[in-house]
Amino acid sequence: MSTKLPDWLTTSTPLPTGHQQRHFLAQNMQRLERLLQRFSQANDLARPPLKHFIAPQHKLLAVLGVILLLSLNQNILLLWLLLLGDLVILLLLPPIYLRQVLRQTAVTGAFAILLILPSLLLNANVALFAAKTLLILLNLNYYRTTTTFNQVITALQQLHCPNSVIFVVDITLIYLKMLGEFLLQLLQAVSLRTVGKSKHPYQMIGLLFGTLYLKTRDYALDLYAAMEARGFIGVYPAAPRTRQRDQLYLLLEVTVFCFLFLLGR
């Protein structure tokens, strides 16, 4: 290491600035940055956990059941009944969750309605379709908001998914957050060294994703090695004991499903 500084480094004359126009990449970078920031903070939100609620596998079955019913049936009474049921379940939620479910449904629902708006004006039957879509979105958002990643794993396990499938889901979930944070820092590094106009913005996208790919591969290999080192042999531990309340809920679920299915025919 030489410690004799070159002349240009000892003066503080500012560099000539490049073209100032904001290009496509910079704009998208900020958008992506905000998105990722929200994503990487989503897990840190201070909310009371919903531990002793409905068992995750039954919740999953219920959501799938509702989607099935809605796609197979044309009965309007059925829609009202399902909506009633959903409202009851929603009212049991703590307000923080309730607000989030409703907000997400409003946002995703608005998009969906916007998409089918033209046909909505032409054809009355589409109104039924729109109502169904909203109900499905409501149920999906309910599931998404009230279920942690770990509970999704438990649900898959309880429904006797093969271990290899669970493993893939598990790994993906674990390092989605890590990769999101890595990409965020990468974008921040780029923005800190963006002092003018980039001559090849598309080339830079390539460089970023190349780096991300290399990191992904290393993460996956490291993660598997670390899990093996801690005694992981590809089998997930036995599921927690099912509670009586969960059994009752399952019975209720099946009865309601059959009833609604027959009603809708």
Next chain:
Amino acid sequence: MITLDQLTYAYPSGLGLDKINLQIKRGEFVCFMGPNGCGKSTLFNILSGLKVASSGTYAFQQTTIDATYLKNAQQRQRLHQQIGVVFQNSDTQLFNLTVADEVAFGLRQLPLAEAEIERRVNDCLVLTGCRQLRERVPYHLSGGEKKRVALASVLALNPDVLILDEPLNGLTPAAQHEILALLTTLQQAGKTILIASHDYLQIKTSAHRFVVFNEQHQIAYDIDRTSLATKPELQKELALL
């Protein structure tokens, strides 16, 4: 040069910084210390314009840096040129295909002649001891080499302020010494150096001022080297951080 007034930053999960008051003059060499999670990286993110304070103000060269200021691309880019940052994790700071491209990345965005760019890249690689790495892929370098390349690529833009987040972690004592020697030379040439470190014994002869955070994200001590020399108990406390 840098003035923070009652600056607070809150993450959704809790505080990152709590009512920080701080003044830093041009040419200072300041070391930020404190337990993990006390807010050093958060402070650096605010100083470099990556984050905006939740309340309180941050002024750089008498200009208030806030969301409106940073929205203007020209102003933001000027701030980025004047404040260079070496991240705690250099993995995320290197994304080009060769070390030479990495160092030239910022320079290539400016209306500079190719010969001038080449000269600066060379100078920076020599200064940081990376000349033999020129054509290597940054991703596959060792941790210490990555740190040096990151430093070289930041120096290339000739920033007035150099921020280094725990740059000594993972380096051999000899490499730590070389980096600190280079930082001292830069400081003598008029640069302002802000560094976060846990290694009081290694850094005590380089830094002129120590700003120590407590676990509540506030400043516990802000003390210069001469006053610190008269307080052996505080020195012991810092050595244990």
